Amino acid sequence: MESNAVLLESKSSPINLLNEMHQLRLLGHLCDVTVSVEYQGVRAEFVAHKAVLAATSKFFKEVFLNEKGMDGPRTNVFLNEVQVADFASFLEFVYTAKVEVEEDRVQRMLEIAEKLKCLDLSETCFQLKKQMLESVLLELQNFSESQNSEEESATQPSIFLESKAAAVAEADQADCPLALPDSPADWPSNGASPETPATKSKEK
Numbered sequence: 001m002e003s004n005a006v007l008l009e010s011k012s013s014p015i016n017l018l019n020e021m022h023q024l025r026l027l028g029h030l031c032d033v034t035v036s037v038e039y040q041g042v043r044a045e046f047v048a049h050k051a052v053l054a055a056t057s058k059f060f061k062e063v064f065l066n067e068k069g070m071d072g073p074r075t076n077v078f079l080n081e082v083q084v085a086d087f088a089s090f091l092e093f094v095y096t097a098k099v100e101v102e103e104d105r106v107q108r109m110l111e112i113a114e115k116l117k118c119l120d121l122s123e124t125c126f127q128l129k130k131q132m133l134e135s136v137l138l139e140l141q142n143f144s145e146s147q148n149s150e151e152e153s154a155t156q157p158s159i160f161l162e163s164k165a166a167a168v169a170e171a172d173q174a175d176c177p178l179a180l181p182d183s184p185a186d187w188p189s190n191g192a193s194p195e196t197p198a199t200k201s202k203e204k
Contacts, residue, residue, distance in 0.1 A: 031049055033053065046087065057117055094118065
């Protein structure tokens with residue numbers, strides 16, 4: 001009687017594998033490629049493992065698969081127009097799946113990812129740039145809203161002052177004696193004649 005198949009899957013194995021390969025690279029163990037990087041006279045060499053570079057970069061995969069023969073115990077690859085710090089960060093990313101860089105270097109990391117055809121790094125940089133842009137837009141929106149609220153609060157007292165001045169003017173007009181027209185013909189035609197000050201004094 002056949003038993004059912006079960007899946008044995010380790011969640012930590014990929015991380016452990018990366019960590020172990022990273023340690024081997026740092027110690028220089030089992031490394032079979034040397035990458036020479038030069039930019040504006042600054043040059044550095046990095047040792048690494050072909051399998052890791054080929055698995056993470058289509059550029060290196062093409063180089064290693066198309067090489068005719070070994071240049072000795074270790075293959076040499078030369079990269080021009082790549083900054084030393086950027087390639088060091090690239091190596092750290094492909095061996096650990098993470099790297100910390102300054103914000104102004106994100107664009108350069110995206111460029112090296114495209115140059116070396118590293119899809120994972122390219123997507124990571126793109127997502128980070130998108131988050132940075134959204135963050136800037138949110139800050140601008142908050143700033144704009146705060147400016148608008150400040151402008152509104154600044155205009156409200158002037159509106160209040162204007163309405164108060166209008167009310168005072170109306171009150172002043174009410175207290176002023178009524179100016180009579182020069183002749184009765186100019187009086188209002190609603191049948192009621194305006195009272196003269198003399199009439200008021202007689203009633204009193």
